[in-house]
Amino acid sequence: MIGYTVGTMKQCHVFRVAKGVDLAAALQSFVQEKGVRFGEIIAIGAVEKATIGYYHQASRRYETLTFEEDLEITSCLGNISLKDGQPFVHAHITLADRAGKMVGGHLMPGTIVFACEVIVHEFEGAAPVRTMDDETTLFLWQ
Ligand code: ZN
Secondary structure (H helix, E strand, C coil), X not given: CCCCCCXXXXXEEEEEECCCCEHHHHHHHHHHHHCCCCEEEEEEEEEEEEXXXXXXXXXXXXXXXXXXXXXXXXXXXXXXXXXXCEEEEXXXXXXXXXXXXXXXXXXXXXXXXXXXXXXXEEEEECCCEEEEECCCCXXXXX
């Protein structure tokens, strides 16, 4: 087990992200403004366009995919921990098109909300801390 910590539920934040707003930026701004250092994020809704990432393990780089179409957010899940002493959101998103076909990946800037309902569960306890992991070259929990 790596990065183990224990938290208890502190409070639940519920809000909506406005149409036209970048989802990744909105989530990151929220946790910084509210000082949420440790928690989880759950969101559903729809986007006008999306950019998702795929971490190519061999090259150690994110590849991005952009979808210029209206999509449902069937699931957006994330966690909140600390990176460089600041609250940091890591989120993934799964999207469905008009035919119900799914795509998904790492939530990237460039995912623009049509409508989105967010629930943030804030935990009390020692927040996990992200540091560079040399094996994966990702910022992972210590
Ligand atoms: Zn990710």
